[in-house]
Amino acid sequence: MTRPESEKRDLRNFKTRGIVLKTFKLGEADKIITLITEAEGKIAAVAKGIRRTKSRFGARLEPFTNLNLIFYKGRNLSTITSADIIKVYDGVTGELDRIDYGYAMLELVDKLSVEGQSDPRIYNMLAKSLDLLSRTDNGKRLVLSTFDIKLLAFSGFLPNINECTGCSSKTGLTDFSFTQGGILCKRCADSDPSSVNINGDTIELMRSLLLTPFKGLKDVKTDTATLGELNNIIDKHISYHLSIRLRVRDFIDRQASKESSKQRI
Ligand SMILES: [Zn+2]
Known part of the structure; x- marks a missing residue:
């Protein structure tokens, strides 16, 4: 008919x-x-x-x-x-520093999304993240990291942060492998030249940001060193697995390495 x-x-x-x-x-x-x-x-x-x-x-x-x-x-x-x-989101566009974090989010959504595949969670999360980014003073990196981890999870690119990617051990996790895409125990790390040290606190922070809704971020306790390590690993993971360099992130990382303030929402 x-x-x-x-x-x-x-x-x-x-x-x-x-x-x-x-x-x-x-x-x-x-x-x-x-x-x-x-x-x-x-x-x-x-x-x-x-x-x-x-x-x-x-x-x-x-x-x-x-x-x-x-x-x-x-x-x-x-x-x-x-x-x-x-x-x-004029709180984001109105400030030079904040706008870089905003562009880092837009750029990652653009690179990770494929035309013709719909996932309403991505639109909704971007709206929440930009809203929070436009209001926070000291929590910009925390908002961006939370956004990154959730977006990687929605897109199937989240690194394995549950157990050793090599042998499934749940304890003694000391390293992160870019080639295997996840955390490793000491023994498995010895045979993986791409692995770097990761702190237990950083692994815990990744796990907690994945589960914490944006409105709960104000209760997340962290420090600049842990968040810096998390940012660094996630950025390298993104450029390794997506074969892209996210230009805005390099700039943010250079800026943030000069900061020493605690991250608070
Ligand atoms: Zn292992």
């Missing part, structure tokens, strides 16, 4: 919420907007005429903006036909 013409047209329009990850110019007046959406996962769509001064989109389709959107599904690319702001 063929569908009536009106119904076919309807199927080409879809609504969902989404956060802008990045944009780039297309032709004279258009832009391609990449978003992580709640219902459809990552989408790259055209915003027509957006660079004209009288565009109906104004400055709404910029990174760190959460929107209600309507798309029209084209043969290749979809087009954004309507965009209404839910929230602008």
